[in-house]
Every structure is written in structure tokens, then in C-alpha cells.
Amino acid sequence: MKLRVTIFLSTAAMLCSAGMAQTPQRLTLKEAENIALQNHPQVSSAQFAALAAGQVPTEVRSVYFPQIFGNMTGVVADHDSRITAGGLNNPIIYSRYADGVTLSQFITDFGRTARLTESTQLHARAQQQNVQATRAEVVLQVDRLYYSALRARAVLEVARQTVQARQLLVDQVTALANSKLKSALDVSFAKVNLSDAQLLFVKAENDVQASYAQLSTALGYREQREYQLVEEPLPAAPPGNEKALVTQALGERPDLSDLRLEQDSAAQFAKAEKDLWFPTVSSLWTAGVTPAHAANLSDHYAAGGVNVNFPIFNGHLFGARRAEANFKAQAAQEKVRSAENQIARDVRLALLNTNTAYQRLELTAELLSQAAQALELAQARYNLGLGSIVELSQAQLNNTAAQIEQSSAKYEYQMQRAVLDYEIGVVP
Numbered sequence: 001m002k003l004r005v006t007i008f009l010s011t012a013a014m015l016c017s018a019g020m021a022q023t024p025q026r027l028t029l030k031e032a033e034n035i036a037l038q039n040h041p042q043v044s045s046a047q048f049a050a051l052a053a054g055q056v057p058t059e060v061r062s063v064y065f066p067q068i069f070g071n072m073t074g075v076v077a078d079h080d081s082r083i084t085a086g087g088l089n090n091p092i093i094y095s096r097y098a099d100g101v102t103l104s105q106f107i108t109d110f111g112r113t114a115r116l117t118e119s120t121q122l123h124a125r126a127q128q129q130n131v132q133a134t135r136a137e138v139v140l141q142v143d144r145l146y147y148s149a150l151r152a153r154a155v156l157e158v159a160r161q162t163v164q165a166r167q168l169l170v171d172q173v174t175a176l177a178n179s180k181l182k183s184a185l186d187v188s189f190a191k192v193n194l195s196d197a198q199l200l201f202v203k204a205e206n207d208v209q210a211s212y213a214q215l216s217t218a219l220g221y222r223e224q225r226e227y228q229l230v231e232e233p234l235p236a237a238p239p240g241n242e243k244a245l246v247t248q249a250l251g252e253r254p255d256l257s258d259l260r261l262e263q264d265s266a267a268q269f270a271k272a273e274k275d276l277w278f279p280t281v282s283s284l285w286t287a288g289v290t291p292a293h294a295a296n297l298s299d300h301y302a303a304g305g306v307n308v309n310f311p312i313f314n315g316h317l318f319g320a321r322r323a324e325a326n327f328k329a330q331a332a333q334e335k336v337r338s339a340e341n342q343i344a345r346d347v348r349l350a351l352l353n354t355n356t357a358y359q360r361l362e363l364t365a366e367l368l369s370q371a372a373q374a375l376e377l378a379q380a381r382y383n384l385g386l387g388s389i390v391e392l393s394q395a396q397l398n399n400t401a402a403q404i405e406q407s408s409a410k411y412e413y414q415m416q417r418a419v420l421d422y423e424i425g426v427v428p
Helices: 002-016 029-039 041-064 112-178 184-218 242-252 254-277 317-383 389-423
Strands: 025-027 067-075 096-108 227-229 280-293 300-309
Touching: 029 041, 029 112, 041 112, 096 300, 112 184, 112 227, 112 254, 112 389, 184 389, 242 254, 242 317, 242 389, 254 317, 317 389
Parallel strands: 025 227
Antiparallel strands: 067 096, 096 280, 280 300
């Protein structure tokens, strides 16, 4: 049996390191966060989306500048050709070749383009806030998976020690049974407990590998990587002013700032749609030369003019567009209000969970102390023949569970503090 357990632990250790082609990379939490911020595709996607949104104001403002383009026209027409169907324009066609330049200049639309520009600028700022929100989400994911991997590693160590301790008990009980000092029932109970510890070890080993796979993805890698994770210091006690935390969250959360800027952008767009009813004033100038032409054409040409466009009726298009924009602005406003309510709720829940996790630190430490004492007494009673194998087995199970709880409590508190920091708007 002892040889079998030794082979079991050795095989497990080999499987644990099978995927490592080199020494595991030493990784601190801060280094993991920086790798994710530089490497994660969600962050890159948000940054590119923000850069794209930053170009839109330039596109809208482009109407303020002169639009200049060149023309080259060559026409061959039959003598005395006329367009007699298909249009109301001048039907005369002359054979000619000409080069020219046309300049179009927007003059005013009485504020509509200015409002459109402001709307797109607000949207671009919203996209910048979305980048910050994405960074915060990625960092939170990395923090949680980092602590989850540390917890899985701690549980694996508990499982390894449990297998070794129960193997020792099996050896002792087997020797006593061979000497007729213990019964075969005791040996069976000890072996059952050993098998249970082996199952715990296998599951813990799988959890460690799964946690590394999840952490690798959170860091932006496609393949799984092994890490030598560094323990982080335990944070201080959680803050107690719930109202102040909610206020901070409502002022600092980048995702909420994103929604507020989108609301302002929608409001400006609604005003711009209202301005559709104002006239649009523009001018057009053109000039050029005609080196080859019919006899009744000049060698050069030039013309210019100003046009004022007055909307009169378009099938209620402008009215519908204005109403649509107003409804969307109101929807954006309600979306902000809903997000504020949810954020306030999430901060309260995060604070409750953090306080509970902090209390578990002391409680699990006391639980482990009591379980260790109970195991020590049960072992002594069993060695003296005053206790049964059932009593000792239960004490071992309680001690193992207490060790796992105590190992998990530390990382649970660190995870909950990371969640609380995210909820109140702490942006990396």
C-alpha cells in the first residue's frame, strides 16, 4: 500500500509538470495585471474603437472647409445634337474637351453641424471611458483568477499532506492488525480514508491546472502557461462607510461615465435633428479652360453662386427623425438611472461580501485550531485504545476540511477586496 501511494504521488507530480517545457515563470499580481492590460484582446479592441470614434468629429467638421476637386471632360456629339427625352436640363450638346476646378464652400446651417460635432466629440469621450471600463474589468478578472490559482495551489498542498498523513495511519494500523492489536475493520476504515484523500488530491490537482488555463486566457494567451505565483500581502480591514463608497462609485466608475457621456451625446444629436428645419447656405465656384471646342464656345469659363436650401415638406421625415432622436435621448437617460441603481446595489453587496470574508479569516483560524486539537486528542485516544477508528477518521476529516477552509478564507477575502475596488471605481 505504501509503495502504491508513493507511486500515486510521484505520478501526480509528473502529470502536474508534464505541460512545463521550462521552469514556471515567476509572476506577481501586478505583473499579471500589466501583462493583461498590454496583451488582452478586449483592451486592444476597446482602444481601437476609441481611436475610430475620435476620427468622427473630424469627419463632421470637414464641411466647414472648402471642398475642391478637378474636372476633365471630353465630349463628341453629332452636329446639332439635342437631348429630347429624359430630363429638363439644357438639351444642347457641344463637342469639346475642357479642364477645370470646382470649389464648394459650406457657409452655415444655423448650428446643426456644430451640434453634430459636439455629439460626436461626446461619443468619442464615452469610448475613452469604455477603454477604462474594459481595463478595470480585465484587471478584476485577472485578480480573481490569480487568487483562485493560489487557493487551488494551497488546497493541493493540503491534499498532499493529507494523503501522506493517512498513508502513515494505514501503515500503523496495518502493523497493529498484523500483531493482532487492531482489527481488520480498523484497517478498512483507514484505507477508506486514504482513498478519500487520494480523490481529494486528484481533484485538487485538476483544479490547479484548470486555474492556470483560466489565468493564461485572462492574460491574453491562447496556450496554457505555468506560473510560479507570488503570495500577495493580506489587505487591511474593509472600509466601513457604505454611503461614502456608493458616492465614490457613482463619481468614479468609468462605465457609468461612459453612459453619461453617451446620454449627453444623444441629447446633442436630438438638438441637431431639430435644426434640420433650418435652411442651409452654401456656395459653388468653378473655372477652367476649353482648349478644344465647338465654334460657339469660349476658350475658358468661370462661374459662381450662392444657394439657400429651404426645407418645406418631405413626407414628415424631419419630424420623425427628431422624435426618434428625442426618444433615444430619453432612453439613454433612463439607462444611466438604471446603471446608478445597479452600481449602488453592487457596492453594498460587495461590501457585505468583503466584511463576511474578513470575518471568516478569524473564524477559520479558530476552526483549524480546534480541529487540530481534536485530531491530536483523537489520535492519542486511539493509540491508547480508548477511541475507535471511526472517531479518529472523523477527526481527520474535520481537520482536513478546516485546513481547506482556512487556506481558502485568505484568498476569498483578497478576491472580495478586488471586487469591492472594482465596484467603487478604482481603475488601474
